[in-house]
Amino acid sequence: MGADASRVDKTGEMVTPSLLGTARRRRCELVVAAVAVWAGRSFWMPGGVVTSYDGATYSMPNTEVTRAALTGGRVPVLNDQIFGGVPHLGNHAVGVFYPPRLVALLFDTATGHGLVVAAHLVFLGVGITVLARHLRLSGLAAGAAGTTGVLAGATLTKTIQYEQIQPVAWLPWMMLAVLSVGVAGAPRRRVGLLALVTAMTLLSGHPQLVIEVAVVAAAVAVGAVVSRHIGLGRLVVGVGVGALMCAVQIVATLSARSVGALEQGRTFDDLANGAFILQARAIARAVFGTVLERDPAAFSGAFEAIVWIGVVASVLVFLGGADALARPDWRFWSVPVVAMAALGLIWSLGPRTPVFRVAYAVIPGFDLGRVSARWLVISAVLAALLVGVGVDAVSKVISRRRALAGSGLAVVVILFVVGPLSSGSRTIDGMWIASVVVVVAAIRFVRPERRSTVLVALLMVEMTLLSLQALPGRLVLDEAVGTAVSPAIGELQGLAASGGLVVALTPDGGPHDELVLGLRPNSNVWFGLRSIDGYDGGVQVTEDWAAMLRRFTPEPALDMPLRSSLSTPVSPSSMARLGVRWMVVARDRDPAEWVPDWIGPVAEDERLTIWENPAWIADAVAWYDSASPVGHPADDLRMFAASFGQTVLAADAPVSCSGACPPVGLELERVSAEHLVVSGQVDQSAIVTVPVQAIPGWTATVNGELSPVVKVDGLFIGVLVEPGDNSIVLRYQPGWWWPSAVVSVVAISIALVLIVDRRRRVTS
Numbered sequence: 001m002g003a004d005a006s007r008v009d010k011t012g013e014m015v016t017p018s019l020l021g022t023a024r025r026r027r028c029e030l031v032v033a034a035v036a037v038w039a040g041r042s043f044w045m046p047g048g049v050v051t052s053y054d055g056a057t058y059s060m061p062n063t064e065v066t067r068a069a070l071t072g073g074r075v076p077v078l079n080d081q082i083f084g085g086v087p088h089l090g091n092h093a094v095g096v097f098y099p100p101r102l103v104a105l106l107f108d109t110a111t112g113h114g115l116v117v118a119a120h121l122v123f124l125g126v127g128i129t130v131l132a133r134h135l136r137l138s139g140l141a142a143g144a145a146g147t148t149g150v151l152a153g154a155t156l157t158k159t160i161q162y163e164q165i166q167p168v169a170w171l172p173w174m175m176l177a178v179l180s181v182g183v184a185g186a187p188r189r190r191v192g193l194l195a196l197v198t199a200m201t202l203l204s205g206h207p208q209l210v211i212e213v214a215v216v217a218a219a220v221a222v223g224a225v226v227s228r229h230i231g232l233g234r235l236v237v238g239v240g241v242g243a244l245m246c247a248v249q250i251v252a253t254l255s256a257r258s259v260g261a262l263e264q265g266r267t268f269d270d271l272a273n274g275a276f277i278l279q280a281r282a283i284a285r286a287v288f289g290t291v292l293e294r295d296p297a298a299f300s301g302a303f304e305a306i307v308w309i310g311v312v313a314s315v316l317v318f319l320g321g322a323d324a325l326a327r328p329d330w331r332f333w334s335v336p337v338v339a340m341a342a343l344g345l346i347w348s349l350g351p352r353t354p355v356f357r358v359a360y361a362v363i364p365g366f367d368l369g370r371v372s373a374r375w376l377v378i379s380a381v382l383a384a385l386l387v388g389v390g391v392d393a394v395s396k397v398i399s400r401r402r403a404l405a406g407s408g409l410a411v412v413v414i415l416f417v418v419g420p421l422s423s424g425s426r427t428i429d430g431m432w433i434a435s436v437v438v439v440v441a442a443i444r445f446v447r448p449e450r451r452s453t454v455l456v457a458l459l460m461v462e463m464t465l466l467s468l469q470a471l472p473g474r475l476v477l478d479e480a481v482g483t484a485v486s487p488a489i490g491e492l493q494g495l496a497a498s499g500g501l502v503v504a505l506t507p508d509g510g511p512h513d514e515l516v517l518g519l520r521p522n523s524n525v526w527f528g529l530r531s532i533d534g535y536d537g538g539v540q541v542t543e544d545w546a547a548m549l550r551r552f553t554p555e556p557a558l559d560m561p562l563r564s565s566l567s568t569p570v571s572p573s574s575m576a577r578l579g580v581r582w583m584v585v586a587r588d589r590d591p592a593e594w595v596p597d598w599i600g601p602v603a604e605d606e607r608l609t610i611w612e613n614p615a616w617i618a619d620a621v622a623w624y625d626s627a628s629p630v631g632h633p634a635d636d637l638r639m640f641a642a643s644f645g646q647t648v649l650a651a652d653a654p655v656s657c658s659g660a661c662p663p664v665g666l667e668l669e670r671v672s673a674e675h676l677v678v679s680g681q682v683d684q685s686a687i688v689t690v691p692v693q694a695i696p697g698w699t700a701t702v703n704g705e706l707s708p709v710v711k712v713d714g715l716f717i718g719v720l721v722e723p724g725d726n727s728i729v730l731r732y733q734p735g736w737w738w739p740s741a742v743v744s745v746v747a748i749s750i751a752l753v754l755i756v757d758r759r760r761r762v763t764s
Contacts, residue, residue, distance in 0.1 A: 090256025153308025198242025500581020618665025
């Protein structure tokens with residue numbers, strides 16, 4: 001199996017030299033790092049910016065919100081730019097406390113994203129290589145594993161999803177930390193390092209990928225504990241301290257989930273969406289890939305279904321898996337790795353299999369993952385590790401029969417999938433089969449001492465050619481989105497400075513820069529324009545916001561923007577009640593049909609027209625009359641809108657007025673997303689509302705005295721005031737903040753004490 005620098009100490013655990021070890025090992029990791037730098041060149045080379053759909057309309061706008069808050073000296077607990085104000089810290093994918101993202105804030109958003117992605121690609125490749133060496137693979141095999149991991153189509157596809165590549169990069173390090181924690185008597189710093197890696201993994205990004213990494217780490221941990229390679233107590237302490245280090249983030253996430261409309265688990269119908277799963281007939285295309293098709297997403301059935309490890313790597317995975325499972329001393333890690341690689345592929349098919357349904361019912365958080373195909377990147381990384389095992393396996397003379405049997409099985413499997421499954425063309429069939437023949441010939445006819453080198457050369461040629469088709473190189477724009485402003489949006493920036501929220505009736509598809517200029521929901525953040533609209537597949541779609549959509553249609557699509565629920569004509573009074581003053585209308589919509597009663601256009605260009613709402617009053621409104629809702633406020637406002645023209649729906653703060661008592665506007669100062677000040681005079685008792693969601697945690701004072709916050713119209717903040725001049729101060733101060741912060745600080749201190757522990761280990 002190649003040179004083995006490991007040894008077994010008196011406690012019975014495997015000990016490996018320092019992570020970067022000898023000069024030979026450093027060369028191995030440096031080569032993988034260089035390959036990773038090359039693979040991520042689209043993200044760091046000057047002259048272009050990789051901009052995906054999610055990057056332009058989700059990841060980067062969220063980073064802009066984080067940047068503005070942190071540079072202003074505050075933690076961005078809320079995002080007041082979308083949905084009328086929703087959790088930002090609690091949106092786990094944003095990664096406010098993830099340290100590498102703080103580095104990205106030193107640059108502009110696009111450059112920062114690119115550098116962080118490229119760095120994580122290097123981190124992933126080096127992690128796979130170090131893990132392979134820890135498992136006693138040769139330098140050549142470890143290098144092949146690391147290179148396969150970074151060049152795999154699944155990995156390169158995740159690089160365009162900023163918040164998803166980060167957890168993936170921690171997968172090999174998490175496995176290494178678990179396997180290295182040791183048993184009683186081992187250095188305590190290993191427990192501290194496990195805590196650190198656990199914390200970084202939990203903070204790193206998209207919750208679905210964090211859960212996937214956690215599932216793999218748990219499987220590896222079970223294998224290691226059962227085989228007594230690590231101690232259960234040390235494992236529990238390390239993971240527990242790591243989780244407590246993230247207490248603020250975890251509690252913020254749970255708090256946001258408690259008000260989320262889409263955080264109660266996906267149904268099987270949701271999870272069977274063809275765009276989010278690996279299509280069974282596309283398995284061969286998704287795994288093997290091709291250099292003949294220009295669109296890898298179309299070839300694989302969906303862009304999240306891209307695996308593309310090639311035929312050579314697939315054969316080596318078969319050989320590596322068989323060899324690893326055949327070695328009794330390796331089964332503590334090989335069984336979990338092979339099992340999870342296979343399960344990732346099966347789970348990516350969606351709820352069509354009993355295996356998926358069992359995981360759905362048993363694994364915490366499994367039902368929250370909207371895109372089952374995302375399990376493929378986990379399979380790809382674990383397959384890369386098995387590629388390294390396969391490289392070493394074929395070099396052993398004693399295993400030639402086993403190698404031939406394994407390669408023969410691979411041939412049978414590939415011939416099977418080329419048959420009943422769709423491959424694309426006879427030419428592609430031929431290329432796949434020819435690749436298998438070349439691999440089998442190399443195993444059969446090349447001398448054992450050179451066999452691994454030849455196979456690695458074939459592997460690198462195929463992986464390099466496949467990587468040239470990867471998505472990042474196809475998504476390079478000349479300049480970052482959000483840097484240029486169209487004439488109409490530029491004028492809207494000036495108009496909106498006087499108040500009012502924005503909604504855009506513009507396309508949901510098209511080039512990314514055009515989507516941004518058309519204020520595709522969330523893109524409004526680029527231009528500092530607040531909106532009641534927004535888009536997210538997670539916690540930022542709150543139950544109250546989702547229910548609000550019923551004001552416009554009885555059965556709205558909860559995971560779609562507000563504008564998807566609007567019909568013609570758009571009512572000025574309904575929009576004014578949501579604080580909307582400005583409507584952006586694309587030229588392909590007839591204003592006479594959509595906004596006939598609006599003022600304008602007040603600004604326009606060749607693509608967009610801007611309209612003003614004549615019913616808008618102010619950002620803060622004093623209502624002199626209230627009523628308790630009969631049903632849900634959204635349903636009441638849809639069915640009886642005319643009856644509530646001057647009446648706000650609030651069960652907890654009754655005010656009344658006889659005769660005509662139109663609501664009046666007050667002045668609203670937004671000190672920050674979490675700090676609002678309303679001032680003005682009212683003639684009689686009133687409920688003052690602001691277009692900010694009344695999520696738990698808001699407190700109010702009126703003229704210095706505490707006052708309860710009430711929910712009005714089922715959505716916004718309301719405060720009861722008495723006649724006269726009033727100063728209302730609203731602050732978002734959730735009760736969980738300080739307790740969780742203290743827990744995090746204490747846990748970080750414990751981890752640091754463990755890491756710097758220099759006492760000699762007991763070797764009795």
